[in-house]
Amino acid sequence: MNFKRIFLLLVPLIMFLGIGTMISNIQSDYADEVLEAHGLTNNTRYFRTDSDESISSFLRYLNKNYAHHQIQLHFDSNYEKKQVLVWTNHMVKSLPTETGRYFSPDDFKGKVSFAVLGPTAKINVLEVQNNKYVVLGRNYYSVIGTFKNYPQVEMDKYYLSTGVDQLTAQDQLRNYRIVIDSTPYVINKIAKHYHAKLHIPSFVQEHHRDRLSVLPNILMLVACVIIGILSNVVLAILMKRQARLTYLRGDLLRNWVINRSARTLMVEGVCAFLAYIFLRCHAFYSAYSSLSIALFIAWLMNVIAFCIMLYHLMRKDKKVVKTTRRI
Structure with a gap:
């Protein structure tokens, strides 16, 4: 017994x-899905524009017209294929990091940009007194976190914060694929404003197939x-x-x-x-x-x-x- x-x-x-x-x-x-999506949801769409407008001016437009809507942006560079600029007007979902942390709302408000690295990102990194910095030309970006390594997810990109007053926001919109996560209403209004056609990112399509x-x-x-x-x-x-x-x-x-x-x-x-x-x-x-x-x-x-x-x-x-x- x-x-x-x-x-x-x-x-x-x-x-x-x-x-x-x-x-x-x-x-x-x-x-894994969130990492693959870089923290974005299934509402995410992307568009391209030939506008010479700067990222900083674009962000001012969003702050003026959609201050009460939650928006998150990723700017995928057309030239630096592994570089992604990140901006949001709300609390971002915290992604799993091996060391440090992911971006917080304060990182987009100041004049200094910060960096979060994929574990296999091939980028010039300088370490000084246990502090890491991404070196791009004459500019230095403090590394605040490194993602966990998931073999099934491409993790060789690096992410920089951007904001109205940050150096990373001086480039033109035409040099980026603009990935936007918000409500369908807001996304459609913004795309219409820039006369752009919306597309569905591959990670959204894959998630729809694999949601079960x-x-x-x-x-x-x-x-x-x-x-x-x-x-x-x-x-x-x-x-x-x-x-x-x-x-x-x-x-x-x-x-x-x-x-x-x-x-x-x-x-x-x-x-x-x-x-x-x-x-x-x-x-x-x-x-x-x-x-x-x-x-x-x-x-x-x-x-x-x-x-x-x-x-x-x-x-x-x-x-x-x-x-x-x-x-």
């Missing part, structure tokens, strides 16, 4: 590890939850059988069941905590809160399943006893 209980207590531990692994896989897949790629991970996650619930149902049945062997009655039996149940559920809680510690050290999560919430919910579902089953068995026994006494 003890061997069976130990085995059934190991099942929740395996379940917690499985749930955490599936969540990590889902978030890693999503992170996370389905196997979701199904596995659900399977782990179901297995955990079933194991707790079996644990409740075994505990009820063990309670019969004690020949206890009344308050003694109730206290015995409560104590054993509390110990069992506490052990499962410890299993969930150990799984959290292990997964946090060995798996990728865009936010650790998602892991802790998922494990807590899974543990809570196990507790509910165990208590409901045990309560059902105890009531069933009471009815049998009452029926026997009447006879």
Whole structure:
């Protein structure tokens, strides 16, 4: 009996590890897509223009007419193929970095541009007193972060912030492919203003085709939850059988069941905590809160399943006893 209980207590531990692994896989897949998209969403479109207008003037136009709309821009250089200028008027989605950080809104407001590098970016980098700088001609850009390396994603580009008052905004729009992420209404209005035709980036088309790629991970996650619930149902049945062997009655039996149940559920809680510690050290999560919430919910579902089953068995026994006494 003890061997069976130990085995059934190991099942929740395996379940917690499985749930955490599936969540990590889902978030890693999503992170890969975000990296491939450079932080942009499926609304993203791009256009080209022959306008001699500067990037700085373009950004002033956006600030004047669309200050209350969330807009994010990537300027892909026609000449420096691995260079991307980034601008946004809102909080950008934080992309997974190996060191440092991704851009924040303040990086686009000042006069100084910053750089974020792909792990395989081939660019002239100068290191001075543990600080890295991208060197482009006579200009130096402080490196604030380096992306994580994902083999399936092209990561040999480097990203520079741009803003109205920054040096990177002095070039002309005609020298860039303008990638814009906002609402369809805003994107269409801007493209119309510049008499430009909108196109769908390849990463958006690929994401539309592969958007069900996370389905196997979701199904596995659900399977782990179901297995955990079933194991707790079996644990409740075994505990009820063990309670019969004690020949206890009344308050003694109730206290015995409560104590054993509390110990069992506490052990499962410890299993969930150990799984959290292990997964946090060995798996990728865009936010650790998602892991802790998922494990807590899974543990809570196990507790509910165990208590409901045990309560059902105890009531069933009471009815049998009452029926026997009447006879």
